[in-house]
Amino acid sequence: KNQVEQSPQSLIILEGKNCTLQCNYTVSPFSNLRWYKQDTGRGPVSLTIMTFSENTKSNGRYTATLDADTKQSSLHITASQLSDSASYICVVSLNTGNQFYFGTGTSLTVIP
Amino acid sequence: NAGVMQNPRHLVRRRGQEARLRCSPMKGHSHVYWYRQLPEEGLKFMVYLQKENIIDESGMPKERFSAEFPKEGPSILRIQQVVRGDSAAYFCASSDLLAKNIQYFGAGTRLSVL
Numbered sequence: 469k470n471q472v473e474q475s476p477q478s479l480i481i482l483e484g485k486n487c488t489l490q491c492n493y494t495v496s497p498f499s500n501l502r503w504y505k506q507d508t509g510r511g512p513v514s515l516t517i518m519t520f521s522e523n524t525k526s527n528g529r530y531t532a533t534l535d536a537d538t539k540q541s542s543l544h545i546t547a548s549q550l551s552d553s554a555s556y557i558c559v560v561s562l563n564t565g566n567q568f569y570f571g572t573g574t575s576l577t578v579i580p
Numbered sequence: 581n582a583g584v585m586q587n588p589r590h591l592v593r594r595r596g597q598e599a600r601l602r603c604s605p606m607k608g609h610s611h612v613y614w615y616r617q618l619p620e621e622g623l624k625f626m627v628y629l630q631k632e633n634i635i636d637e638s639g640m641p642k643e644r645f646s647a648e649f650p651k652e653g654p655s656i657l658r659i660q661q662v663v664r665g666d667s668a669a670y671f672c673a674s675s676d677l678l679a680k681n682i683q684y685f686g687a688g689t690r691l692s693v694l
Contacts, residue, residue, distance in 0.1 A: 504685075509688075509690075510687055511586075511685035512671070512685045517682065557622065557623070567636075568625065570615075570622050572621060572622035573622055
């Protein structure tokens with residue numbers, strides 16, 4: 469069964485600290501994996517996208533890693549800011565092109 | 581280049597009324613996806629459409645829900661005879677023909693059923 473699981477479900481960190489969010493998936497055949505940031509009351513916005521052959525991808529203070537062998541991905545946030553408070557969603561797509569599997573997200577709260 | 585536009589942003593309906601949610605994809609995009617997000621839950625796939633065709637509606641409830649993406653105009657998600665359980669955020673995403681697995685999301689429509 470194709471599934472995407474994220475952990476932790478929620479996380480509270482102090483401003484300026486780093487954190488790492490996890491995503492495990494069983495989706496196959498795998499095409500790509502995306503991390504989205506969803507602010508409260510907004511639609512998801514793409515942070516990174518990685519294909520099977522990519523191990524890491526950075527976007528500013530966000531760095532995503534992918535281990536296609538173990539089917540695990542992580543999103544590392546460096547020097548967190550208050551504006552990083554949001555839900556972070558991992559999405560895996562099949563290589564058929566039109567099927568997407570969403571994790572339930574990690575809710576991150578950054579406190580001053 | 582405007583992003584994916586959804587309207588209305590908020591919609592209030594009484595039980596039994598109809599709800600119509602609109603989605604205009606990004607310019608040049610011919611693929612539209614609809615998702616539902618219940619409070620405190622993740623996004624759930626509902627339907628995938630190309631212009632004038634429903635490609636995959638496996639996530640759509642069999643009754644009361646329908647979707648269309650006409651040759652001209654926005655995609656419409658229609659919910660007939662709404663019930664309280666339909667209250668949710670409905671998100672639309674679009675992609676283009678060459679990069680079907682890269683989606684861009686709209687800001688969503690929040691439906692509240694009284």
